[in-house]
Amino acid sequence: MSPGEAPLPARFYPAGGDAHGHPARLAWDGGMLLVQPEDSPALRVPASQLRIEPRGFNHSQWAIAWAGEEGATHTHLLIVDDARIAPLRAAAPALFAAGDTTRRHSHRRFRVGIVLLAAIPLAFVGALLLSVEPLAERLVDHIPPGVEQQIGEAVLAHTRAAGPMITEGPAFDALQAIGKRLARPGEVLHFHLAARPELNAFAAPGGIVVVHSALMAGAGSAEEVAGVLAHEIAHVELRHSLRQIVKSAGLRIILTGLSGDYAPLGGWAAQLGELKFSRDAERAADARGLERLKEARIDPMGMLRFFETLAVNTPSGPALLSTHPATAERIDSLKAAIAAAPGAPAQSIGIDWEPVKNDLNGPPGK
């Protein structure tokens, strides 16, 4: 990507600035990233200062961060769609290689840790410990709902500490209304809105669903958000988060289970951050989510549209799909499931989406 080529679009979150983000264009010029925000002076950042990592729902975005003038506590942040990142990747492959290496190392450290964890108590408990995973799996079914709630609260406290939450206004109200429409009678679910620039949503144990403001701002309708929520609620329902936390806790879960004191699990869970589920878990959550949408008489095409917005509606099209096979597969299964059983006629959620978008993006022109 030389300065002569088309600059790539991004959203710019200046250090210490507001949470809305400003449209910006990026170019690469002789080892420097040239950031041209629409409403502030251009910045030139040397490659050596940049940190690049994947972000968001389905890893559909990249975060590019570097220290602000105020020092290390404040960082500038750019969010770029995965489909747009190719020119930068081509111009500065080393930046991405570093991120990949970090990821490989952390995986290796994790594996070494697991081996050590398993090796030490092996002498004491022998073969029992060879089946940590099945044991953890079985333990999940015995964790009482009250404890699940505590673990969820610990994860939520972690989210609150990490950044601002939105607790009123049109977007918050819309989230609550969509959540209420999706909840079954007697079901207790909590929907939280976090002011964050990544297109993301996640489920925590105890019926807690956290939605990032960028996801609501990036959606085209309440039905699209309902699709994401239905998927996340399914993760809660299937206890995927809890299961993943228990598995990640490894052997300490056995001690926890033996002692009957689950409190340390909450602290452990809070440290884990965002959880990654298996492809099977994602498929199961899609199917369950779809059932819930039909039950609530919400148009399932919203769910499909949002996934397509994330994966397909990009200039690179199939190239992106080849790097996100799970997404393409999920879209195909969703399409097939909707076609096979369309369900009763949908009733509109009836939320005008423009005010919600304006609430999150700031007044037009900002």
Ligand SMILES: [Zn+2]
């Ligand atoms: Zn999921």
